[in-house]
Amino acid sequence: MSDVTFAFFHPRVLRTERLSPTLIRVVFGGDDLAAVVSGGRDQRFKLFLPRPGQDAPVLPDVLDSDWYPRWRELDPEVRGIMRTYTVRNVRRDPAEVDVDFALHGDLGPASRWAQQARPGDRVAILAPVVTDNGGVDFCPPDDTEWVLIAADETALPAVAGILDWLPADTPARVWIEVAHPDDRLPLPARANTEITWLVRPAPTADRTTALLSAVTAAGLPSGTPYAWLAGEAAAIRALRRHLVNDRGYPRPAVSFAGYWRQGTTEDELLTAAIEAAEESA
Structure with a gap:
């Protein structure tokens, strides 16, 4: 084989x-x-x-x-x-x-x-x-009782794919930050899925705090969680710290990915990733 x-x-x-x-x-x-x-x-x-x-x-x-x-x-x-x-x-x-x-x-x-x-x-x-x-990061353990998803529009295709795949009986709390009201696309929504859209007030608005503020202020379900976070790198790191340090989530229960970084071009991010990989090799 x-x-x-x-x-x-x-x-x-x-x-x-x-x-x-x-x-x-x-x-x-x-x-x-x-x-x-x-x-x-x-x-x-x-x-x-x-x-x-x-x-x-x-x-x-x-x-x-x-x-x-x-x-x-x-x-x-x-x-x-x-x-x-x-x-x-x-x-x-x-x-x-x-x-x-x-x-x-x-x-x-x-x-x-x-x-x-x-x-x-x-x-x-x-x-x-x-x-x-x-090549798949969303891998909730078998004992997961509910799922938390937080992302911006760069991760919207991945969020849609996750919700397509997620078993219908798995509760999910979802926060998605987008640039325009019309970016709120139809997503698979079951009885146990609650989706909160966060629309930035202007294209130039800060893109590092909206998700963190929304999740920090939210009352979250009890039970064994699994979190998937993706979007602007600084926002995602801060959100992960909140879930691990303030909410007490086990580190393995939080999957996170910085899809982009505010103030940094895609080529600069790629170069930094390549250099980091070469230094650790």
């Missing part, structure tokens, strides 16, 4: 759909996408975008398990732009993958690409080919 869990694919854009003022869905297609398998929930994958003037992203000549150091060795001004995204939907007939892009205020390269994407545009993805692939 193969131990390969992720593989490279080279799809094209089939169509785009504006979901809300802040979110754009891009549908990718290609016969080889029939091999893509999602673990659901917050399933992540790597997306490689072409740079301006390129027809397709530049990748290493050999795409095996050592692709990453080869990608790093390429000229940073030429190599494909790499970002991490959530698989929103996978379909088999026809083979399609949906990816929802949140448009950042600074319009980084991925945001700009998504707004300009047209049918036929070429990308590359490193996507899972088995369900149990290590």
Whole structure:
């Protein structure tokens, strides 16, 4: 049996759909996408975008398990732009993958690409080919009695995937911070799911305190919790500290991810992550 869990694919854009003022869905297609398998929930994958003037992203000549150091060795001004995204939907007939892009205020390269994407545009993805692939962070233990979710719009696709997957009898308290009232998209809502939307008063409003303030002020259920937090890095760290230090949540019961950092570009975050990984190697 193969131990390969992720593989490279080279799809094209089939169509785009504006979901809300802040979110754009891009549908990718290609016969080889029939091999893509999602673990659901917050399933992540790597997306490689072409740079301006390129027809397709530049990748290493050999795409095996050592692709990453080869990608790093390429000229940073030429190599494909790499970002991490959530698989929103996978379909088999026809083979399609949906990816929802949140448009950042600074319009980084991925945001700009998504707004300009047209049918036929070429990308590359490193996507899972088995369900149990290590790319899913939302993994509540068997003894979980209720779930807490806190996120901003960058994690809205992952929240939707989690709520799609969550057993109907599992209570969930959900807080989602968005930029515009119309970003409050329909989500799977069961009798045991309570969703609170937090709409920022202006695009330039602070993005580090709303979730923390809302969860801090909330009365939370009793019972064994599991928390999933994703969004702006400083906000998520503060929220995790609150749950662990003030609410007494066990650290393993809090899954958290900083999807972006206020005042820092995507490329700066990627460079910092690469340098940290190399220093710890």
